[in-house]
Amino acid sequence: MVERLGDGSWRFAAYVWNEAGTEAKLAPEGGVPALPVSSAPRGRYAVPAELDCRACHEGAAVPVLGVSALQLSPERDPLAPHAEPRKAGEVDLLDLVERGLLRNLPREALENPPRIAAATPAERAALGYLHGNCGHCHNDNGSPVPVDLVLWQKARENAKVLRSLLGARSRYRAPGAHAASAVVEPGRPEASVLMARMRSRNPQTQMPPLGTAEPDNEALALIERWIRTQPQTRKEH
Amino acid sequence: MKKPGMVVLALAALLQSPLAMSGDVVARGKYLVTTSGCHDCHTPWKMGAAGPEPDMTRMLSGHPEKMDLPAPPSPVGPWIMTAAATNTAWSGPWGVSFTANLTPDPETGLGKWTLRNFRDTIRTGRHMGRGRPVLPPMPIPAYKHFSDEDLEAIYAYLRTIPSVRNRVPEPLPPAQ
Numbered sequence: 423m424v425e426r427l428g429d430g431s432w433r434f435a436a437y438v439w440n441e442a443g444t445e446a447k448l449a450p451e452g453g454v455p456a457l458p459v460s461s462a463p464r465g466r467y468a469v470p471a472e473l474d475c476r477a478c479h480e481g482a483a484v485p486v487l488g489v490s491a492l493q494l495s496p497e498r499d500p501l502a503p504h505a506e507p508r509k510a511g512e513v514d515l516l517d518l519v520e521r522g523l524l525r526n527l528p529r530e531a532l533e534n535p536p537r538i539a540a541a542t543p544a545e546r547a548a549l550g551y552l553h554g555n556c557g558h559c560h561n562d563n564g565s566p567v568p569v570d571l572v573l574w575q576k577a578r579e580n581a582k583v584l585r586s587l588l589g590a591r592s593r594y595r596a597p598g599a600h601a602a603s604a605v606v607e608p609g610r611p612e613a614s615v616l617m618a619r620m621r622s623r624n625p626q627t628q629m630p631p632l633g634t635a636e637p638d639n640e641a642l643a644l645i646e647r648w649i650r651t652q653p654q655t656r657k658e659h
Numbered sequence: 660m661k662k663p664g665m666v667v668l669a670l671a672a673l674l675q676s677p678l679a680m681s682g683d684v685v686a687r688g689k690y691l692v693t694t695s696g697c698h699d700c701h702t703p704w705k706m707g708a709a710g711p712e713p714d715m716t717r718m719l720s721g722h723p724e725k726m727d728l729p730a731p732p733s734p735v736g737p738w739i740m741t742a743a744a745t746n747t748a749w750s751g752p753w754g755v756s757f758t759a760n761l762t763p764d765p766e767t768g769l770g771k772w773t774l775r776n777f778r779d780t781i782r783t784g785r786h787m788g789r790g791r792p793v794l795p796p797m798p799i800p801a802y803k804h805f806s807d808e809d810l811e812a813i814y815a816y817l818r819t820i821p822s823v824r825n826r827v828p829e830p831l832p833p834a835q
Binding site: 473474476477478481559565567568569593594595596597624625626627628631632 | 754766769771772773775776779782783785786787788789790791792794826828829830831832
């Protein structure tokens with residue numbers, strides 16, 4: 423649970439449901455590293471510590487994640503991994519404006535719903551996935567990690583994101599490697615650090631570093647397809 | 660002629676100026692780095708005339724990038740931890756860890772880190788405050804209790820030390 427307090431600060435807490443699903447109890451501040459849950463991968467679920475919650479949520483400009491203009495856009499991306507048809511009751515920018523919950527939205531955003539400008543549909547979906555799943559730490563408008571990878575973007579402004587991906591040298595080096603590899607090596611997903619770290623679930627290597635126990639194969643397939651179709655000469659300046 | 664009281668006030672104001680405060684903070688940081696054992700692991704050790712000693716020409720630059728190490732010995736019985744002669748590489752049940760470059764080098768050290776990145780790393784035990792777990796023997800369980808003021812002082816001091824370009828390797832996973 424993420425709660426905004428009267429003084430403007432944010433409180434983070436995790437709760438654990440009982441077997442019957444009738445009551446939830448506050449988890450310890452340090453979380454529960456391996457809670458037995460039969461439906462979880464390998465039968466264990468890691469209830470995050472309060473500091474783990476903060477690690478992801480406090481990287482963004484605002485700690486409520488998942489509500490960027492792109493993520494709330496009425497124009498949904500059909501190629502987005504795990505995309506589902508819109509269900510009744512789900513909100514988007516227009517609903518929020520109509521309900522009076524969102525004020526001063528630029529008219530432009532109403533007339534032309536936010537949409538990632540991209541060279542291909544696969545690129546749009548790939549950048550959208552990275553924006554929604556990685557941009558809260560890899561950004562330049564919150565409290566980002568000190569690396570040069572920017573995955574948070576505004577609609578129609580992707581030059582900075584592409585520049586930090588395509589051909590950009592990664593700070594990370596695989597164990598035993600002495601030379602820097604590219605975050606994205608155009609045309610070569612097997613040589614791209616982005617793929618290797620998204621695919622890994624070694625705790626020292628995996629991306630995201632916490633909150634996931636299994637790689638997202640659908641997203642990996644999309645990112646791989648996008649990288650493979652990039653001309654090897656493509657660089658963003 | 661100024662009155663003595665005004666001179667005292669002016670001196671007090673000078674001592675409280677950002678510059679004077681900054682010097683105090685850096686000195687406090689140096690004291691904490693020196694007394695908290697940071698050099699023990701983050702400054703590579705060399706063999707001197709009187710035995711092993713920290714190589715201060717590589718002060719706080721972490722495990723030397725060009726030092727190729729063979730695979731560590733297998734842990735036997737209660738002897739489950741092994742350290743390289745530099746005291747910058749450690750093998751144990753977690754795999755092999757290499758101590759970080761704490762100098763202000765922007766590409767291989769803490770040059771791009773903000774105070775918040777540094778403070779969050781010590782508090783959470785996660786690299787950059789958000790990434791992979793920081794591994795033993797880094798004493799996160801003790802250091803996470805540093806006050807905010809102490810961590811700010813340590814960070815301020817680390818910004819003043821000589822930059823050393825040294826890309827520390829990523830940790831190695833445990834042998835299968």
